[in-house]
Structure formats: structure tokens, C-alpha cells
Amino acid sequence: MSGVEMLLLHERSNSEQEPEGGIVQLRSPSRPEARVREDGLPRPARPVADLALTALHNLPDFSPGDPLGDILADALADFAPFDSGDVLVIAQKVVSKVEGRLRQLDEIAPQAQATELAEHLKKDARLVQAVLDESRRVVRAENGVLIVEHRLGLIMANAGIDQSNVMQSDGGTILLLPDDPDGSAAALRLEIARHLATAPAIVIADSIGRPWREGAVGTAIGVSGLPALLDLRGNDDLYGRKLRVTTVAHADQLAAAASILMGQGKEGIPAVLMRGAYARGPAGAMSDLIRPSGNDLFR
């Protein structure tokens, strides 16, 4: 185990050993406790935030092979050291780009299933082939929409393949999800810690559509150093009865929050630092957020 890995482990176990009860512990270290400050002046009109999100601006336009961890460490230097409430949310697109997860439509020869699906959906057969190559199976193919189970377990349209903001010079480049988003998150976390001797937890976020509801929402596709799912089972409510909601998709809520700042299109902000996102529980994985197919009524 390297010194940096020990450091990360130490940070985590510190946070787990804190004596507060309950599985989820939301602390507000910066919340003003007093109505009047010690010096007798009135309290500040605008208390410091309990949860603070800061966009990392002025990052470059990334290309395959760029040292994303180094660049993030530089952008984060002013915020170090980090504690167990700090989470860096990174846009999937940036991670995929630096990892070179690109394919050229021109180089894809669609096979029979892709050609048939493409005709049915009025889509580019080469794109459909690329989607199938990333997927375990087709969940729905109707109304021009192709929803698949990605080999990572994620259920999403077009296997998360992106044609926007990929490359300037070329209309035929598509961008796949990272090969192992949890691994990408862990590697970036270590890289940041190597530079700064401390690192925030990391969530890799994508904007994903949902059944029943309009609009995409930021969703976690990779995590490192934090619980992805908070398990509240066994927690009593205020009156000692069973809670209706027993698990919370913590990493998805973090991804959604960061996506408010990340925006879309020209405003694209690739990374957002959140401070104050304390959650009790062992560090988890993206797969914690995927419902087993036996419990899923909508596959």
C-alpha cells in the first residue's frame, strides 16, 4: 500500500469512527451557531452555506491522453486540504475524452441486428452498431428511442454514446462511456492526492433521461471514496415508526446538484467541487445504485 493510499484510507476511517449516531450524519461545520458574534457585532446577514458548490472554471478543452488528474489537482490546490464532506463531481464526457473512448462512425460496419434496428428506429446503423457493442441487451426500441442495458449495468438511451462536443474537426466521432468509471474515479482521486497529499471523494456524472419524467438529470456513473447509496433501514423516524424511504441514492443526488452548475452546451463546466456533503457509510461503488433485474418491474 502506498503512502497516498494509506492516507486516503486513514481519511475514510476517521470519518467512519466519528461518534455521532445514525447511519446518515449531516453536519454543518460552517453554520453559524450564535445570533450575535463574540465581538458583539450582529451576525452576518448571509450565513455561510451548509453545502457549497464551486465550479472549476478555466479548465482546458480536453483531448485524449491529457493528464486530467494533474490538471484537476492544480485547479483544486486552493481548496486543499479536503475533509470527508468534500466531493468533486466530474463530467463523464471529460473522463471519456482523456481516456480516448472515441470511435469513428466511418470505421463501423453494422451487422444484421443493427441494420434492422436502425431501419425500425430511423437511426444511423453505424451508431446503432456502436450502441449494441457497448450493451448487454436492448430494453426498448420504439418511437426512435433505443434504450439498452449497458455492459456496466446502466440502463440508458444509446448506451450513453455522445455525438456532441466531441471533436471540432470531425462529424463522425462518437464518445463512449469510460471503460471502468469507478476505476477512473479512483485513479483520479489517487492522482490528486499524489499532488496535494489530500483528495476529495469523486463522482463521475452523466446527464441521463428517465421513464415517466421529462428532462435529463445528472446521475452518478462512477464513484470513489464515498457511499453511493445510503441505507436508512433500521433508522427510526421521529416517532419511532418505519421509514417509507429506506435507501437514498446519495451519489445521484450529488451528481444532480453539480449538474445545476455544469449546464449543457456552450456553458459546459467539466468539474464542480462540493463541500458539506457528509454521509455516513462505507465507500461504495456505482453498481450499488443499479437495481438487480429480479427486483425491477420495468425491464
Next chain:
Amino acid sequence: MSGVEMLLLHERSNSEQEPEGGIVQLRSPSRPEARVREDGLPRPARPVADLALTALHNLPDFSPGDPLGDILADALADFAPFDSGDVLVIAQKVVSKVEGRLRQLDEIAPQAQATELAEHLKKDARLVQAVLDESRRVVRAENGVLIVEHRLGLIMANAGIDQSNVMQSDGGTILLLPDDPDGSAAALRLEIARHLATAPAIVIADSIGRPWREGAVGTAIGVSGLPALLDLRGNDDLYGRKLRVTTVAHADQLAAAASILMGQGKEGIPAVLMRGAYARGPAGAMSDLIRPSGNDLFR
């Protein structure tokens, strides 16, 4: 039109008339622009947040008939005045309680459909009757899970009915969703503006489960004074091509972000103020977020 309503309208149109291009405009008014301050001192080590969430602590345990608007206005007084990036996210449970959206299981006589479903699902037939009373139709009834289309259009388990944290003295009280959550949000916004001459936009949030993914996420069930859905269609990406994601569920992302602080069970925080959540577009409705059944592949 009352003075308060004119004020609210004026706030909204100010925000819409700003000259920046694009449909979504994420501004960061508090972001430090310079690496070195004018006085030559180094920039602050921790820049002020672009998006800041503050939990409203120390609110009472609400009961039917409580003046929620008055209580929120008092809690918000230190934060006034508000601008178009300010959003107050309120937990559905609090709104439902003050509106008296309670039923007693003892007073419900289940009919044939409820009795049959309850047997199939191993649920309380009186609870199933209450769910059906709130619903347009059953979407799924399997594995002990009853998913319905609520008469508001929301698709959710048990029509959002809650048995936890309802009343201290009584095991048979259940809590329904507000009758008209957009109306509740608008009324609370006006009430706050009557006290403070200014009001944030409002989102009423519930924790809702999803197909495919584990864990509940904060979701908007009522909005006032902000766009619920951001439409990015027509926006070019960095390289002038079509965006993959064309609409963003802005109000859902706000609800999810606030839910990070709201927690569940004993930690329940009923309201969170967010500052910096700028979004371009006309004020919308909860129904903007509901996919029409003809476009929905999963009903």
C-alpha cells in the same frame, strides 16, 4: 394584480431581459475573477460558492393549519432580498401536514379492487384503497410494490402516501400529497413576499424511487417562479452540432440537491435555501416534468 404580484413579475422579467445569449445562463456573481486582489493581497484560499445551500434549522414540528408561509418568512428574513437565482426547496411532508392532507386508516372501508390488490401484494387493504383514491390507474402491482399514476400525473409507489413522521399519537394516520402542489408553492411564495417584499422561487420536493436504479432521489412535485424544465433545443454545442441532451429537469435537480441536506428520519430538515441557481426561461409548472403517456415507453 396586487403590488406583491407585480413585484414578483418584475423580478422574473428582469431576469429574462438580461442580454446574455443562450437559453440557460449560469452566472456566478460571487466568483472571484482575479488571481490577485486589487489591494495586492493573495486571493482568498476558498472562493465563495457559486451555488450555496443553507438548511433552515429550528423550524417547528408542523401540524395542520400552521401558518407555514409566516414561519418560512421569519426563517428567511436574514436572507432577503432575493434575486432570480434564489430557490427555496420545501419538503412535501411539511406542506401536506399544514394543509391537513391526513387520513385515518380506521375510517377507510376497502372496496373490491383494493381488497384483491392488497391480498396479491400483502399490503393493508385500507392503505391500498387510499392509494387508489389518489390515483388515475395502476401502473404495476407486483413483488409487494404498488406503482400508480397519481391524479397529478406523477408515477410513484403508493401514490406518495407516507406513514412515517406523520403524527406522534397515532399509528393509523397517513399523509397524502398536497392537493395542488404548484398552487401550494405559489401561495407560499406570495405569503413570503407579503412579509419580506421579496421571495425566492419555490420547489416542493419529495423523495421518490425510480425504475432501474436503487435509492430514492429528491424530485420536484410542485414549483413556483422558476422554469421546471430547461429546453436546450436549438442551442449549439461547443462545435455547433446538435446536443444529445436537449432538455434538463432543472426543478428535479434543485430538489435532489436540497435533499442532500434534508436527509431522512431523525435528521429531517424541512426547507433549504439555494442561492446561485440561475436558469433562463419562463416560469413553469410541475406538469412540465411529466412525460406525456404517448412518449413514454414504460407505462
